[in-house]
Amino acid sequence: MTxxxxxxxxxxxxxxxxxxxxxxxxxRRVLAADDSTRKLAIIAPDGxxxxxxxxxxxxxxxxxxxxxILFQQGWTKVVEVxxxxxxxxxxxxGKMNGNDGKRVEVHAFQRLADGLTxxxxxxxxxxxxxxxxxxIQREVKLKVNNPSAHSDTRLVRKIANGHYLVAxxxxxxxxxxxxxxxxxxxxxxPLFGKERxxxxxxxxxxxxxxxxxxxxxxxxLIGGGNGxxxxxxxxxxxxxxxxxxxxxxxxxxxxxxxxxxxxxxxTRFGNCHAEAANPQFIEVTKDKKVVWTFKDFKNFGNSTTxxxxxxxxx
Numbered sequence: 001m002t003x004x005x006x007x008x009x010x011x012x013x014x015x016x017x018x019x020x021x022x023x024x025x026x027x028r029r030v031l032a033a034d035d036s037t038r039k040l041a042i043i044a045p046d047g048x049x050x051x052x053x054x055x056x057x058x059x060x061x062x063x064x065x066x067x068x069i070l071f072q073q074g075w076t077k078v079v080e081v082x083x084x085x086x087x088x089x090x091x092x093x094g095k096m097n098g099n100d101g102k103r104v105e106v107h108a109f110q111r112l113a114d115g116l117t118x119x120x121x122x123x124x125x126x127x128x129x130x131x132x133x134x135x136i137q138r139e140v141k142l143k144v145n146n147p148s149a150h151s152d153t154r155l156v157r158k159i160a161n162g163h164y165l166v167a168x169x170x171x172x173x174x175x176x177x178x179x180x181x182x183x184x185x186x187x188x189x190p191l192f193g194k195e196r197x198x199x200x201x202x203x204x205x206x207x208x209x210x211x212x213x214x215x216x217x218x219x220x221l222i223g224g225g226n227g228x229x230x231x232x233x234x235x236x237x238x239x240x241x242x243x244x245x246x247x248x249x250x251x252x253x254x255x256x257x258x259x260x261x262x263x264x265x266x267t268r269f270g271n272c273h274a275e276a277a278n279p280q281f282i283e284v285t286k287d288k289k290v291v292w293t294f295k296d297f298k299n300f301g302n303s304t305t306x307x308x309x310x311x312x313x314x
Contacts, residue, residue, distance in 0.1 A: 023294050023295075024279075024292060024293045025283070028045055029050070029312060030307065031307070033304070034299075034300035034303050035305060036303040037301045038055055039053075039055065040052065040053045040058060041053075042063070053081070056072075056074035058071065059155070060306065062111065063310055068088065069081050076092055076094030076106055078090065078091050078092075078093070078109050091117065093121050097136050102124065104121050104124055105150055106121060107122060107153055107154050108155045108157070117129065117130055120142075120153045122149050122151065123152065126141050127156060127177070140180075142166060142168075143168075152170060154167040155210060155212070155223075163177060163179070163184065169209060169225065170208065172189045174187045174189070189231070190207065191207055200226065200255055200272075202245065202252050202254045202273075204226045204255075205226060205228070207224070207226075208227070209223060209227065210255065211258050211259050213259060213260065219233060220233045221233075222259065223258060227256070228253040229243060229245065230243040230256055241286070243267070248282070248290055251279065251282065253271055253274065254272060257272050262283075265286050266286070267284055268282065269281075276297045280294060281295075282294075294307070
């Protein structure tokens with residue numbers, strides 16, 4: 001083999017090595033999805049692909065307690081498949097329960113303890129809970145100041161008190177709704193004195209948040225979207241913890257997606273649209289020390305909107 005061919009082969013192998021899943025810190029099993037590579041996959045701790053499905057646009061996905069995977073195929077259809085990829089349930093918000101012919105997008109859904117499936121519908125601006133037959137059992141209308149079928153909502157979660165915690169992307173608000181649809185708490189994500197800038201990457205800026213979860217202490221943890229931040233906010237709307245775009249050495253935050261507070265006090269969050277130089281999934285301590293990262297630009301790309309650490313395979 002000639003020297004140029006050897007050099008090309010060496011370069012190819014080097015590039016390939018950098019395209020496999022990389023984890024710093026303890027290796028974990030990860031569920032992730034990217035709508036640029038059109039892939040939803042479970043990545044094993046060794047970096048191999050344990051399970052995968054071809055998908056379209058996607059902002060939410062779950063591995064259910066029974067091992068099935070609940071995810072979306074495009075902006076309107078939510079499906080449940082078995083590990084061997086057999087569809088056992090589906091619901092199409094674009095066609096069902098009064099939405100036929102309307103523009104509607106789904107960015108969040110959740111299988112509830114009573115077996116119902118909660119679905120947040122942007123466009124109709126409502127949360128519905130449907131049974132296995134697709135019949136609506138509960139419906140809550142949402143407040144939207146800047147109506148948009150694409151961005152009325154991002155992640156929505158039904159929380160322990162039976163209320164709904166809604167990340168309203170286009171409004172820049174987290175709103176908590178009770179079962180009747182009454183807003184019982186809200187928080188407008190600040191711009192912190194900065195000007196809005198369009199786009200999705202590190203150069204963009206705004207308060208188009210992606211997620212919010214309620215913590216055990218009653219505070220709310222917010223994934224700041226194009227605000228490049230994670231915020232912890234008290235019921236009195238005081239920011240008591242904030243992670244900003246350049247707080248982590250060697251890492252730049254872009255579109256911050258899912259957030260999670262761990263029992264040990266650490267915070268995990270997704271980092272989307274940040275380009276290949278940055279990890280797509282990060283865990284930090286309360287003191288903002290990075291203890292784990294995940295990066296995989298072979299299976300996923302610059303639009304990794306779903307990230308979750310799974311329990312070890314049993």
